[in-house]
Amino acid sequence: VIYGITPTYTRIEQKAELVRLSHTLLHVPNFHWIIVEDATSKTELVTNFLKSCGLPYTHLLALTPPNYKLKTTDPNWLKPRGVLQRNAALEWLRTNLDSQSKGVVYFMDDDNTYSLQVFKELRNTNKVSVWPVGLSGALRYESPLVKNGKVTGWFTAWKPDRPFPMDMAGFAINLSLFFKYPDAKFSLKVERGYQESTLLTNMNIKMEDLEPKAKNCNEVIVWHTRTEKTKLKNEDKLKKRDGHGSDLRIEV
Amino acid sequence: VIYGITPTYTRIEQKAELVRLSHTLLHVPNFHWIIVEDATSKTELVTNFLKSCGLPYTHLLALTPPNYKLKTTDPNWLKPRGVLQRNAALEWLRTNLDSQSKGVVYFMDDDNTYSLQVFKELRNTNKVSVWPVGLSGALRYESPLVKNGKVTGWFTAWKPDRPFPMDMAGFAINLSLFFKYPDAKFSLKVERGYQESTLLTNMNIKMEDLEPKAKNCNEVIVWHTRTEKTKLKNEDKLKKRDGHGSDLRIEV
Ligand SMILES: O=c1ccn([C@@H]2O[C@H](COP(=O)(O)OP(=O)(O)O)[C@@H](O)[C@H]2O)c(=O)[nH]1
Ligand SMILES: O=c1ccn([C@@H]2O[C@H](COP(=O)(O)OP(=O)(O)O)[C@@H](O)[C@H]2O)c(=O)[nH]1
Ligand SMILES: [Mn+2]
Ligand SMILES: [Mn+2]
Numbered sequence: 277v278i279y280g281i282t283p284t285y286t287r288i289e290q291k292a293e294l295v296r297l298s299h300t301l302l303h304v305p306n307f308h309w310i311i312v313e314d315a316t317s318k319t320e321l322v323t324n325f326l327k328s329c330g331l332p333y334t335h336l337l338a339l340t341p342p343n344y345k346l347k348t349t350d351p352n353w354l355k356p357r358g359v360l361q362r363n364a365a366l367e368w369l370r371t372n373l374d375s376q377s378k379g380v381v382y383f384m385d386d387d388n389t390y391s392l393q394v395f396k397e398l399r400n401t402n403k404v405s406v407w408p409v410g411l412s413g414a415l416r417y418e419s420p421l422v423k424n425g426k427v428t429g430w431f432t433a434w435k436p437d438r439p440f441p442m443d444m445a446g447f448a449i450n451l452s453l454f455f456k457y458p459d460a461k462f463s464l465k466v467e468r469g470y471q472e473s474t475l476l477t478n479m480n481i482k483m484e485d486l487e488p489k490a491k492n493c494n495e496v497i498v499w500h501t502r503t504e505k506t507k508l509k510n511e512d513k514l515k516k517r518d519g520h521g522s523d524l525r526i527e528v
Numbered sequence: 529v530i531y532g533i534t535p536t537y538t539r540i541e542q543k544a545e546l547v548r549l550s551h552t553l554l555h556v557p558n559f560h561w562i563i564v565e566d567a568t569s570k571t572e573l574v575t576n577f578l579k580s581c582g583l584p585y586t587h588l589l590a591l592t593p594p595n596y597k598l599k600t601t602d603p604n605w606l607k608p609r610g611v612l613q614r615n616a617a618l619e620w621l622r623t624n625l626d627s628q629s630k631g632v633v634y635f636m637d638d639d640n641t642y643s644l645q646v647f648k649e650l651r652n653t654n655k656v657s658v659w660p661v662g663l664s665g666a667l668r669y670e671s672p673l674v675k676n677g678k679v680t681g682w683f684t685a686w687k688p689d690r691p692f693p694m695d696m697a698g699f700a701i702n703l704s705l706f707f708k709y710p711d712a713k714f715s716l717k718v719e720r721g722y723q724e725s726t727l728l729t730n731m732n733i734k735m736e737d738l739e740p741k742a743k744n745c746n747e748v749i750v751w752h753t754r755t756e757k758t759k760l761k762n763e764d765k766l767k768k769r770d771g772h773g774s775d776l777r778i779e780v
Pocket of ligand 3: 501
């Protein structure tokens, strides 16, 4: 089973993101979706969406504390995103499965784009598999560098000295490692860009453990797309003119 | 058959957009995808993508003339996008099908988000069917207003006096109308926001002809999402430092 872990939060584009991601996931056999809302209670929108999406899923909650939460005026890189949500999913896996369970864990942000190929590749992960991520790190792609079938370094421009300078979308982990290292997790306290490295060093992973996928990391099979924030300035314009904007009973 | 007409153009996010849209379309029975590249010759990227995407398709070309083309510094609304591409697809339909052919035509931009519901709804279109579009017109949604099952007006803030003030993603047309009105098409010469109105008035469509879908236009089943332009500033940084950026043989 592939366990896909997706943090998600309320904003006007949320349902669109979840809908198109679900259409990809519906093509993946033996997939279980762990959706973790960054909220204090489960929203109607996500609850109803999950009920009707046709995928096997688990719906969890983990609120990012206000002092760690991005303000709308903050640049998006200022604070870590999705950290406590991913940890909540790991806790769920450790509580509801055991060291004999077979599976692979993949951290899937709700706004990325996934080929179907990536799931075929990562399904066969002994420890940690890796591959390039398109549109990442202000480059066409970031990627592990591979020689003779082994990862020997990294193609990246940003903080290349990190132990594992790669995006969350560029690796998957065999489920058994979460039981072998029961304390391995993400952290709100680490330097920016160190989430991936924190989890993998918690698991005592070394570069030589990495299993390159996607033709020895020569193919881009996942893209770090981001969705434009929609400006809703005409809602205010109509409110001023007519006393009300769009009908809030209509879910977007 | 549903004929989906998608203009597309080369930019770094193009493959990601096409991949995730194709995952949606793979769930739609009896669908034929008409992809029209805004280019002088068919690109390898789109050609190979279409060959392997698993959908029935037609690959066409139509170049937007340079004087009508957006510059990267232009705001995106300055010039019409997709006009000649959609017209090329209409010409293909008129040449390769005939007035007895059964089908519905839907104009699908490559960056929008489509529910599976929208295809179920529009499949049954006698003349022109309509429904709300989420994230459109700087509102949560724009929508036809419906009374007693008939369209009586529009919920929109922008140029509400247009004959059909709705987005391209908000309507579908029975194929037979393209043969009944063999000259109906889009135009580079009309005022901004009048593409949809131009085609539909060419076809002599009146408000009373419109067939409301999506629970009398009370549900959002398609979203006008836009994808953030990726900044590739580290490509230049690496070029300066190492003499080269990412490996251009790796397609993104
Ligand atoms: O306040 C937030 C911001 C983001 N996210 C989620 O965390 C992941 C990464 O966030 P985002 O895609 O905005 O980050 P970036 O694209 O900048 O890497 C996504 O699945 C978001 O839905 C979240 O749960 N709470
Ligand atoms: O120079 C261009 C710009 C856009 N498009 C296509 O035209 C459609 C509408 O463009 P876009 O999505 O950028 O418009 P907007 O989101 O602003 O409505 C999309 O399918 C694009 O791929 C095109 O063929 N050539
Ligand atoms: Mn993201
Ligand atoms: Mn668009």
